[in-house]
Amino acid sequence: KSSSKREKTINYFSKEHSSESNRRFEVEQHLQQALNENRFHVEYQPIVDIQSGKLRSLEALLRLNVDDGPISPGEFIPVAEDTGLILPVGEWVLRAVCRQIGTWRPYMGDNPMPVAVNLASEQMGLKNLSSLVLSAIYDNDLRHSQLQLEVTETSLMKNIDRAIQNMEEILRHGVHFSLDDFGTGYSSLSYLQRLPVTKVKLDRAFIQNIDTNKHDRILAKNIINLCHELNKITVAEGIETQSQLDTLRELGCDLGQGYFFSRPLTTEAINERIISNQLIFP
Numbered sequence: 001k002s003s004s005k006r007e008k009t010i011n012y013f014s015k016e017h018s019s020e021s022n023r024r025f026e027v028e029q030h031l032q033q034a035l036n037e038n039r040f041h042v043e044y045q046p047i048v049d050i051q052s053g054k055l056r057s058l059e060a061l062l063r064l065n066v067d068d069g070p071i072s073p074g075e076f077i078p079v080a081e082d083t084g085l086i087l088p089v090g091e092w093v094l095r096a097v098c099r100q101i102g103t104w105r106p107y108m109g110d111n112p113m114p115v116a117v118n119l120a121s122e123q124m125g126l127k128n129l130s131s132l133v134l135s136a137i138y139d140n141d142l143r144h145s146q147l148q149l150e151v152t153e154t155s156l157m158k159n160i161d162r163a164i165q166n167m168e169e170i171l172r173h174g175v176h177f178s179l180d181d182f183g184t185g186y187s188s189l190s191y192l193q194r195l196p197v198t199k200v201k202l203d204r205a206f207i208q209n210i211d212t213n214k215h216d217r218i219l220a221k222n223i224i225n226l227c228h229e230l231n232k233i234t235v236a237e238g239i240e241t242q243s244q245l246d247t248l249r250e251l252g253c254d255l256g257q258g259y260f261f262s263r264p265l266t267t268e269a270i271n272e273r274i275i276s277n278q279l280i281f282p
């Protein structure tokens with residue numbers, strides 16, 4: 001009796017396992033095809049001044065649509081990381097975004113707004129990361145300050161020394177880094193001081209209950225203050241409600257990003273906003 005039960009359990013798990021690996025294989029095929037056929041695109045989410053709602057920068061977010069509909073980055077980025085496809089995909093994003101920034105340049109006056117690109121762990125380990133980044137900038141005739149890069153603690157951990165070396169070299173050229181998803185990693189506080197990051201982005205998990213949960217609020221308050229002590233700009237991710245926003249304003253957070261202000265937008269939607277000078281969100 002008990003052995004047949006065990007058999008069932010084993011079958012159940014192996015079936016799960018194989019359908020999961022089939023899906024990963026399918027996603028890998030989609031990634032390869034999207035690379036070959038130039039089928040990726042990028043959306044841009046506003047990052048605003050938390051007091052005024054004024055647009056300060058954009059975050060570039062990769063999108064993949066296949067015939068069955070969109071596949072989320074939450075699904076395809078891990079597959080790209082596991083298969084090594086993240087390197088060509090990451091380079092594609094960097095070049096596509098820099099090309100896009102170039103087309104916005106004429107509309108942006110003397111102080112063009114920066115656009116941030118997410119970098120994956122494998123990219124942070126590249127010996128030639130800085131030449132990749134700088135060539136994307138040169139090829140599109142950008143100012144270095146127009147591009148920013150986002151890294152997570154996890155993306156730095158694989159080879160922390162190489163990662164920091166890359167960051168310092170790129171920063172020397174005027175391209176600034178943000179520490180993404182802060183608060184979800186392990187050694188958060190001790191590393192913060194060591195990392196050459198200009199901004200710290202507080203993870204959405206932190207922000208979610210900030211208006212209702214006293215502990216979350218105290219934690220956020222102390223992290224914001226610590227970041228300010230360390231001369232870093234704070235960005236709250238995933239702001240969805242007025243009440244979260246009110247709390248973050250009170251805590252003195254600098255910048256905000258989230259559906260309350262705006263979802264990630266197509267280039268066309270950003271163009272319209274820029275041309276009609278509607279640069280206050282929501």
Ligand code: C2E
Pocket residue numbers: 045060061062072073074077090093118119120150180181204237238239240257258259260264
């Ligand atoms: P991330 O870099 O932390 O990006 C923020 C994610 O939060 C985005 O999800 C964005 O759409 C979502 N978001 C923004 N505001 C809200 C909100 O108010 N509520 C909720 N529920 N979500 C919000 P997305 O676009 O699905 O991307 C997920 C993750 O995939 C990103 O997290 C990033 O880690 C990764 N990713 C996206 N594009 C790239 C890329 O070009 N390269 C790399 N390496 N990773 C990328």
Ligand code: MG
Pocket residue numbers: 059118150180
């Ligand atoms: Mg990010």
Ligand code: MG
Pocket residue numbers: 180181201203237
């Ligand atoms: Mg994030």
Ligand code: MG
Pocket residue numbers: 181
């Ligand atoms: Mg995230």
